[in-house]
Amino acid sequence: xGSLLGDWPSYNPHNFSQLRPADPSAxxxxxxxxxxxxxHSRTLPPPNQVISTETRNILLRQFYQKPEEKLRxxxxxxxxxxxxxxxxxxxxxxxxxxx
Amino acid sequence: xFRSNNLAARVFExxxxxxxxxxxxxxxxxxxxNLVPSCTIYDIDCPDHSFRKFTDDGxxxxxxxxxHQDLIVYRPTWLSFSCEGEDCDSHSLPQKAKRFDSFxxxxxxxxxxxxxxxxxxxxxxxxxxxxxxxxATSTAQSHDAPTTEGAIDGVPSIERIxxxxxxLEDGVILDEKAFCNDFVNLxxxxxxxxxxxxxxxxxxxxxxxxxxxxxxxxxxxxxxNIGIFCREDDELFINSxxxxxxxxxxxxxxxxxxxxxxFRKTWNEEADPTLRVQHLKKKFYFHFQDYVDLIMWKVxxxxxxxxxxxxxxxxxxxxRSTDQQPAFFAVYNMETTEIVAFYQxxxxxxxxxxxxxxxxxxxNSRNSLHASxxxxxxxxxxxxxxxxxxxxxxxxISQFVKKMMTSxxxxxxxxxxxxxxxxxxxxxxxxLISATVRHRHSTEHPIKFISRRQPNILKFKIxxxxxxxxxxxxxxxxxxxxxxxxxxxxxxxxxxxxxxxxVNIHFRR
Numbered sequence: 343x344g345s346l347l348g349d350w351p352s353y354n355p356h357n358f359s360q361l362r363p364a365d366p367s368a369x370x371x372x373x374x375x376x377x378x379x380x381x382h383s384r385t386l387p388p389p390n391q392v393i394s395t396e397t398r399n400i401l402l403r404q405f406y407q408k409p410e411e412k413l414r415x416x417x418x419x420x421x422x423x424x425x426x427x428x429x430x431x432x433x434x435x436x437x438x439x440x441x
Numbered sequence: 442x443f444r445s446n447n448l449a450a451r452v453f454e455x456x457x458x459x460x461x462x463x464x465x466x467x468x469x470x471x472x473x474x475n476l477v478p479s480c481t482i483y484d485i486d487c488p489d490h491s492f493r494k495f496t497d498d499g500x501x502x503x504x505x506x507x508x509h510q511d512l513i514v515y516r517p518t519w520l521s522f523s524c525e526g527e528d529c530d531s532h533s534l535p536q537k538a539k540r541f542d543s544f545x546x547x548x549x550x551x552x553x554x555x556x557x558x559x560x561x562x563x564x565x566x567x568x569x570x571x572x573x574x575x576x577a578t579s580t581a582q583s584h585d586a587p588t589t590e591g592a593i594d595g596v597p598s599i600e601r602i603x604x605x606x607x608x609l610e611d612g613v614i615l616d617e618k619a620f621c622n623d624f625v626n627l628x629x630x631x632x633x634x635x636x637x638x639x640x641x642x643x644x645x646x647x648x649x650x651x652x653x654x655x656x657x658x659x660x661x662x663x664x665x666n667i668g669i670f671c672r673e674d675d676e677l678f679i680n681s682x683x684x685x686x687x688x689x690x691x692x693x694x695x696x697x698x699x700x701x702x703x704f705r706k707t708w709n710e711e712a713d714p715t716l717r718v719q720h721l722k723k724k725f726y727f728h729f730q731d732y733v734d735l736i737m738w739k740v741x742x743x744x745x746x747x748x749x750x751x752x753x754x755x756x757x758x759x760x761r762s763t764d765q766q767p768a769f770f771a772v773y774n775m776e777t778t779e780i781v782a783f784y785q786x787x788x789x790x791x792x793x794x795x796x797x798x799x800x801x802x803x804x805n806s807r808n809s810l811h812a813s814x815x816x817x818x819x820x821x822x823x824x825x826x827x828x829x830x831x832x833x834x835x836x837x838i839s840q841f842v843k844k845m846m847t848s849x850x851x852x853x854x855x856x857x858x859x860x861x862x863x864x865x866x867x868x869x870x871x872x873l874i875s876a877t878v879r880h881r882h883s884t885e886h887p888i889k890f891i892s893r894r895q896p897n898i899l900k901f902k903i904x905x906x907x908x909x910x911x912x913x914x915x916x917x918x919x920x921x922x923x924x925x926x927x928x929x930x931x932x933x934x935x936x937x938x939x940x941x942x943x944v945n946i947h948f949r950r
Contacts, residue, residue, distance in 0.1 A: 404798070
């Protein structure tokens with residue numbers, strides 16, 4: 343039968359546990375639909391994150407960025423090889439068996 | 442996108458159609474294809490005033506008396522009449538349709554200029570949020586003004602220029618600001634830029650940018666003056682060190698900022714320290730005197746803190762077309778008093794910003810919605826096609842770039858927001874009529890507005906008037922067109938040398 347809302351992930355494993363199918367003859371094993379929930383918290387936003395609109399419009403951003411772009415190629419090539427995103431981890435190492 | 446062209450079908454579709462996000466205005470504008478000002482009433486008898494423009498919210502028609510001393514404001518209304526009988530459409534319009542006051546109600550007549558002053562007909566800025574209008578009066582221009590301290594040579598002088606802030610609702614003059622023995626380019630409102638509640642006035646003679654704020658109460662308040670001094674306390678600092686600066690003449694604050702920016706930019710261009718000095722000599726010191734001799738011509742706001750200033754040589758100071766003279770553009774941050782960017786008018790980098798982000802040069806604040814929908818080559822593919830067409834045909838890219846750069850800094854409120862000028866709705870001959878409010882040479886042929894989405898279907902025509910064919914050759918005629926910002930209503934004004942002005946009304950019957 344599947345739940346009415348499909349097999350969507352949910353953060354709380356106890357959601358949808360109260361669902362009762364309309365059809366009384368349904369098998370009890372299918373009463374509680376499978377809920378998916380995250381097993382790690384790596385993708386949560388930082389607690390003090392605030393998202394707001396950039397006050398400068400795009401034209402002014404271009405005026406500010408152009409001279410900075412011109413300065414950047416002056417650095418030696420070896421500088422660019424150090425990873426800027428050190429916090430990122432390889433995907434394969436943490437693959438979970440849960441679905 | 443409406444599926445049908447029929448007006449009634451579109452009204453039904455609008456009830457169920459959800460427009461694309463952010464494009465609801467573009468969709469609703471398609472109704473203007475159905476409601477067009479196709480009926481013309483020629484030569485209405487109207488008072489002999491020079492009509493300036495409709496305000497951008499469509500509430501007022503601003504006009505000036507012939508003697509350039511009074512301001513007369515009308516409220517646009519609509520002709521209303523009733524007819525009996527079955528077939529009303531075939532009836533001709535009643536006699537009162539030929540009268541100006543069937544379409545406009547006079548609100549008031551206010552005298553702005555006294556004896557030797559005249560209202561500058563070309564100058565009008567509107568602050569929509571409070572319905573304030575800014576007008577300017579000036580005395581006669583004199584070219585042989587005595588050189589006073591701080592004034593530069595080569596720029597004419599006007600004894601007195603006064604700006605008046607008028608509440609258009611009732612004609613009360615709220616505040617005024619006068620400039621004496623100065624010169625501000627009032628033609629087409631070029632020397633003044635209004636952004637939200639901030640005004641910047643370019644005083645050419647004293648090379649100062651005056652920043653004023655229009656308060657809610659209607660007062661004009663000085664915020665800062667940029668020119669000799671950049672920060673508010675610069676003057677105090679210089680005066681308290683007068684013993685040091687006595688005898689030497691310092692360059693003005695803005696010039697110092699500009700020169701130091703150019704120096705640092707040239708310094709950073711050359712990575713090798715041994716070649717740096719040579720590079721500086723070639724690029725900076727060789728042109729040093731030319732940079733020092735630059736003067737500010739025109740200024741606009743890019744946002745509340747940034748100004749775009751055009752610099753050039755004294756010779757081209759007052760003229761509008763500057764093809765031969767080199768010109769420069771600088772972006773200046775008023776808060777940090779730093780120059781952010783500096784380009785020559787042949788710069789392809791600046792041109793690419795102009796091509797992509799032209800709407801941001803127009804600095805429309807978030808308050809005025811309709812102004813964001815004026816067609817430009819940055820928001821309309823047809824306009825962009827036209828621009829690329831010209832660009833591809835030209836042999837000399839540098840000349841093309843310089844020509845495009847003459848439209849920077851932008852002039853405030855110079856284009857009509859009427860949807861009939863929207864290039865995605867209509868195609869029209871831009872040499873004969875366009876969103877820019879300007880006098881044009883008149884043409885005998887009617888100006889056609891052809892639907893963009895159904896090619897070759899004529900939607901409506903504006904015929905400036907019956908021919909005035911005289912036996913002594915065709916008289917020279919100048920037309921100007923005033924379109925109401927959202928109603929299917931337009932005035933066309935024909936001026937012929939030595940003959941009375943003819944005003945026609947084009948509207949949807």
